[in-house]
Amino acid sequence: MFVSLQFKLELKKEDKEKLIKLMRKQSSAIRVAYNMLKELEKEKIKNPHAQIYQRLRQLFPDLPTKYIDSAIYKAKQYPTDKPVVFGGKRLFEKLCKNHLSGKTREKLKKQWRELRQGTLVSIGSKSDRGNRLIRFEDLNGQLHLRITTGNREFIYAKVLREPSNSKDKWITFMAMLLESWRIQSYFPYTVELKLRDGEVYGGVSFELPTPEVKYTKENGVIAIDTNASPIHLAIAEVLKTGELLSYKTISLHHFLELSQNSKDHQEWILAHQIVDLAIEKGKAIAVENLKKLKKGMRGDGKAELRRRLHRWNAKKFLQKLKRVAMLKGVEVIEVNPAYTSIIGMLKYAPQLSIDKDIAGAYVIGRRALGFNEDMPENYEKPLKDKVYLEFALKRYEEREKELRELIEKETNEYKRNALESELNNVQNAKKLLTDILQSLQSEPSGCEGAYGRNPEQGRVAKTTLQGVWQVLKVALLFPILGKVLPRDLSPLKPVLVEGVWDRVRSRLVPFEAGGTVPIRDF
Numbered sequence: 001m002f003v004s005l006q007f008k009l010e011l012k013k014e015d016k017e018k019l020i021k022l023m024r025k026q027s028s029a030i031r032v033a034y035n036m037l038k039e040l041e042k043e044k045i046k047n048p049h050a051q052i053y054q055r056l057r058q059l060f061p062d063l064p065t066k067y068i069d070s071a072i073y074k075a076k077q078y079p080t081d082k083p084v085v086f087g088g089k090r091l092f093e094k095l096c097k098n099h100l101s102g103k104t105r106e107k108l109k110k111q112w113r114e115l116r117q118g119t120l121v122s123i124g125s126k127s128d129r130g131n132r133l134i135r136f137e138d139l140n141g142q143l144h145l146r147i148t149t150g151n152r153e154f155i156y157a158k159v160l161r162e163p164s165n166s167k168d169k170w171i172t173f174m175a176m177l178l179e180s181w182r183i184q185s186y187f188p189y190t191v192e193l194k195l196r197d198g199e200v201y202g203g204v205s206f207e208l209p210t211p212e213v214k215y216t217k218e219n220g221v222i223a224i225d226t227n228a229s230p231i232h233l234a235i236a237e238v239l240k241t242g243e244l245l246s247y248k249t250i251s252l253h254h255f256l257e258l259s260q261n262s263k264d265h266q267e268w269i270l271a272h273q274i275v276d277l278a279i280e281k282g283k284a285i286a287v288e289n290l291k292k293l294k295k296g297m298r299g300d301g302k303a304e305l306r307r308r309l310h311r312w313n314a315k316k317f318l319q320k321l322k323r324v325a326m327l328k329g330v331e332v333i334e335v336n337p338a339y340t341s342i343i344g345m346l347k348y349a350p351q352l353s354i355d356k357d358i359a360g361a362y363v364i365g366r367r368a369l370g371f372n373e374d375m376p377e378n379y380e381k382p383l384k385d386k387v388y389l390e391f392a393l394k395r396y397e398e399r400e401k402e403l404r405e406l407i408e409k410e411t412n413e414y415k416r417n418a419l420e421s422e423l424n425n426v427q428n429a430k431k432l433l434t435d436i437l438q439s440l441q442s443e444p445s446g447c448e449g450a451y452g453r454n455p456e457q458g459r460v461a462k463t464t465l466q467g468v469w470q471v472l473k474v475a476l477l478f479p480i481l482g483k484v485l486p487r488d489l490s491p492l493k494p495v496l497v498e499g500v501w502d503r504v505r506s507r508l509v510p511f512e513a514g515g516t517v518p519i520r521d522f
Contacts, residue, residue, distance in 0.1 A: 011157045025063050025067075074121045086115070121191070136159070136204075220239045222235060231252045233249065234357035235247060236358055238369065242369060333368040345360070350490060379472055393430060393437070
């Protein structure tokens, strides 16, 4: 299937003048080739190309031969059995009317001249690195079009083009282009430039490949988790049986200082590296479905996070990754990202002694392979322990009091917004814990608890399994570790792996006003 894509060029003034001069020459060559083609067809000449080529070489001696071949190619696209007006029949007819004058006439005349004289075409060739005369190249990390003007002289034009959506074929073209540069195996593409309203626009035509998928999840997956704070990729290699085989992180902090074009180029390189890793391991790729990627909202006190998300768009990177994988025959599995970070943080980070982001990538990989994440039995104990839940509730009440005092004293609007956002989260956590306590108190003595084997008892007990992970996050992280999103999850390992909740519970001592507090060095 052949695809045509449009783009715009940015040129220096002197380079644009050279390009317009070259356009006029080839446009004239196209018109001459078309008129000769009509005459030779009348004479029933079997091979008109050779005669037309020789005539154009005489008329345009300084025009590179490939431009002459391309002029003949372009001329053949026009019908020879109907009259053709180069520059447009309608515009020509308007210009022939005597009542037009002044600026209106000059504007139409300019448009007509641009259509008539503002064309430059170059036919692509695999043996000529894609296209000999008008070629896409990387210049200082930015995509440019190298345009041959003759006598081994070139001008470079910056390509201005952004994908309009995730299905834009421009993403595929860029993936193919970068791969061809990397392995030095090129594909042909035809470029046609047009002058319109004083600006230069281009179109590239190429054949879209449909490679067979060779690397599937039958051998496991390479799972990718994108993270904004700090900005990096977490990569986990997961076996088809669900075990974690290897992992690593890739920092993206240097991306934040790059220009948009340089950033795009580096993202393409990174996408190829990850796909090559999947090919080396013989596995598919698993990523989050980021259609509902959360974004910071103005006034939420998280200005730095919003700036980071603005400077690096995870969704655009994953679009590149998926397109490169498609071209190289690697299956990409998109999974629902809901609760993957929380599950990884609570279940696998302490259990396997790994970073919480690697643990999140691991959950993404397991989900792509069809595994469900049940709650560990040892984690059910705190959710059924009224004494502990009262302690956790007391911790949030104390934090609420602290936040209210801080908000009252804070004069900086943005810092106050951040405190108010935290206060809202604390209040939600309090309400959740209160609901659980009420559910436990309303159960018969023989019931195993809100999250035991009798799930129909109590309103909170009807929470879905994913919702239970959210409850567990609220009940464990801040009350025990003192942070909502701690980096070190190792203190949870005795609870999760060894099931020593009774020992943990015994380390809680009463508050003066009721409830319990943990002693130091939990």
